[in-house]
Amino acid sequence: QVQLVESGGGLVQAGGSLRLSCPVSGRPISRYAMGWFRQAPGKEREFVAAVNWSGTTTSYVDFVKGRFTITKDNANNTAYLQMNSLKFEDTAVYYCAASLLFRLPTLAREYDYWGQGTQVTVSS
Secondary structure, eight states, X not given: OOEEOOBOOEEEXXXXXXXXXXXXXXXXXXXXXXXXXXXOTTSOOEEEEEEOTTSOOEEEOGXXXXXXXXXXXXXXXXXXXXXXXXXXXXXXEEEEEEEOOSSOOOSGGGOSXXXXXXXXXXXX
């Protein structure tokens, strides 16, 4: 059974930074592409960033490019999302997900396992 548990969310002022962590248990993270999604109140879940199984290729949605960085640490079986220059509109619940796809997945339906989410609140 693969389990993902996000942590690192919280309240931060606009312009600040947070690092989200997503330790994976049950299987080696080296087998999975990892992604981060977010869902704001009243909105649909949206793609934020993904990294392929080998950690060599990444993809970001336009509104986080240059501010967010996704990484995966196979030795620690953990994925991360470093978020800098946070904006009020980044406020959402952030979800970590794992995919067995060989290519880089950017759609929610392409992911096999999900965490429970961590709240990120950015004050203006």
